[in-house]
Amino acid sequence: MHEWLDSYEARDWQTTGEGTVRYALVGLGWWTTDVALPAIEGSDLGETTVLVSGSAAKAERIASEHGVEHGTDYDGFHDGDHEGAYDAVYVGTPNATHLEFVESAAELGKPVICEKPMEATVERAERMVEACESAGVPLMVAYRMQTDPAVRRARELVESGFLGEPVSVYGNNSQPLLEMIPNEDQWRLDPDLTGYGTSVMDLGIYSINTTRFLLRRDPIAVQSRLSSVGEPFDDVPDERSSFLLALEDDVHMVSTASQNGYEDTRLQLTGTEGRIELRPAFHGECSLHLARDDRSVSIEHDAFGAEEEMREEFDYFADRVLTGAEIHPDGNHGLTDMRIVRAIHRAGERDASVRLRE
Template sequence: MLDWIDSYDERDWQTTTDGTVRYALLGLGWWTVDVALPAIESSDLGDVTTLVSSSTEKAQRLAEENGVDHGISYDEFHDGAASEAYDAVYVGTPNAYHLEYVETAADLNKPVLCEKPMEASIERAERMVEVCEDADVPLMIAYRMHTDPAVRRARELIEDGFLGEPVSVYGNNSQPLLEMIPDPDQWRLDPDLSGYGTSVMDLGIYSINTTRYLLNRDPVAVQSQMSSHHDAFDDVPDERSSAILVLEDDVKMVTTDSQHAHEDTNLKITGTEGQIEFQPAFHGQATLHLSRGDLSVTVEHDAFDAEREMEEEFDYFANCLLTDSDVYADGRHGLTDMRIVQAIHEAAENDDVVEL
């Protein structure tokens, strides 16, 4: 166990330290400007050379403020402006706009790192995958938990049998969205932009996807309930959501999510021999708790806030591109999450079990 802790923060995925991937960042909201951009600039293998926004003026202003060479509009991006200045594209727009920018990136032969959930509907997500596969362009979905040391080390322990046989999973992800962004007209509360809803699409996907990654098992059936109470959530069905999922090998999972609650992130996996818990689990600063028999260990890494998680993710993506390696998670992996999210909403609407 001591050897395992000594190597806790090691990048077990990194195979090169040579080369740089130049990024165009699309969608200049607070996440891209305040988190993704500085994450790339502090990374080992990346550089931001182009910013893309709704207007040339905004893009150029932010480019000048952040020392980036090019600022262009979405229309200019579609026309191929500055395409020689960047090697890959990061898409951080609202969900329903992802496809159109990925299509253009594929036409320009640019690899894509696309935020999750990958689109607003399964149909549009399927089109995204097809476009990239037809163009032979790498498409990676931005599940940053995959490169968090706590998650990677936990996956190793699970593979080595620390849990015994996995039995059950509990995940929760909640946050006070209207305190974070005090705008009832924001895009996460608009189903035309967010997709099926808000809490499951934006928050529940963390518990679901991280569990898929840790256990290497996918859900086969789901039942759920959801409701909305606050006026700002009138157009979305899932201000509060809960779901029961059955994963392969009969592993049971309960997941709860809310965009209008006290901030809390938790993921707990219990097996026949032990238990692994992340508390907090998501959005940076994941803390790992291990229990088995008389053993009880807590491992913290406070330096891994959201920006540091993104730094790891961008360097992982760049490492794959520079070494011509397959990306994980790819578009097909992201499609599975889209099907799960749709099934949760369908189960709630029909008050029935939905099989996957």
Template structure:
């Protein structure tokens, strides 16, 4: 097979199974990601519509609803009591990690499909309760790993699956951002241990490398070693201002780094016996795919995809599955395993030894 032959027959939206229908969303948590990314993505989607907004503040819920021409704005308590439940079909949960469970449980009791932002909760135990609640309620739960519907990432997965890199040997992942420059508030929830869960850099940033590697390789890690460190005073109580860890994917070794206190940068590279795929930048919005095999290389000549487009694909994928009653991935069990990995990373750093990742 010639070098260019590897790039034939790529199909966008290979997951799509329907061309009609609308899923009405209630959005829980009206922070900047919801208002600036998720809402525009739903508005741009083929199968979605935002009909209800949910906030702890009545004033904020109603104000944001009015500004965005959304029919209803209600409080968190109203949502849990089932108010306006006839006006939406599914729920998108985008609150601080430690609050996910209560809204997922409420949505499950209301028999609504659920998209929950990653990481799915603040601890493995609470994530397990989320899975149980959705199984008991018989409702679908999707964890919002938008990278799995990112076209550049899906293209990379096809190349790995088809043997472009040969046998995968190593993976390198990195994700960093200057959190306190982006949000100059040392009391923000990502720096509050009770709200974020297992630290901050791995939970919020490293998880992108972890989950995208799982998706590209189609396998899960079995053990981890790690080093975590914190020096900045605003990261007090959190052990991973910066993090480095190595995951053993049962024969494929991954080295990854992450920090909430660094220059914005991200990448994910898979190197095999015959080639390499690199996504850089990878996670903070616009993906670029670069490939090499032997002495030939190519920058994948596609449009650049920003975060809104990734989210649009994510919401349309979820709606497609909901409208056709088709199983959804990544589901709650998938997200739960990521938290087990993150927990093991922190345990490995504390014990200074390799830690097995339990199913």
């Protein structure tokens, strides 16, 4: 088994160790303050210089607590407050509000890293891509799994033939949302803010995008079943979700996702010669489990949780901004995921297979 692992390089994407990208962080929910902000503080190539919230007082208070130079509100950001104090923008607001901040950042000529899913609908995500392309600024979608060392090692193994020919994929991503955030009025349960639904948009997208990254194959058709049985989920169609994706080269993928389940994340790829499993996969502390030739091995990354994943993501983005190198995953990559999610919801509504392309 060791011959498959000897050549691994943790930051195979890194091209520079010099320079600093100064960030404006837009949206000061718990993910930004508890994960993204400390991730940038621990990064090699980043610094937070501006915080942006719906409340200027909140932004200034959190800025003071973290030693950040400036705080402003959303209107101030749109008006260009402190634009000389930052080089790039991180957008971490609810899905349906991403577009307005990305458009303003593009008008200011600032590279953008935007949380996934890109927006509430495909059409609004397309407008984001158009705004950045018209302004000539980079847009990266924040798929942190793509810079996670375990995932990158898994892709190296796939490309080196560890699986043989890929055959099937199984994914799951579930969490008890209302235990984590005990508020039935939160935005993830509001269709005007979350978009097509809650479980596929927020959780299922991890299985979809990580599989696309690992196998370099996209879905061509989908089937799905979506249901909501608990009263807090009455306004969204997918408290529970399952979907079958037919990928290129006849690889079959089955995945489930739920915002009202025991926390469990996994992604398993099976080929003609071996198996690669990420377990846990998506909520930090990603671990790699390999099997081939009647032998198995597990690889863990000490103290590598969500904050460390975000640190890698921000350093990757900064590396690309500083060197002018091509960014992946870009907006068009994220648009593919949005179209897949839309197709999953349409398939559930119609109880029929939906083709993504002929």
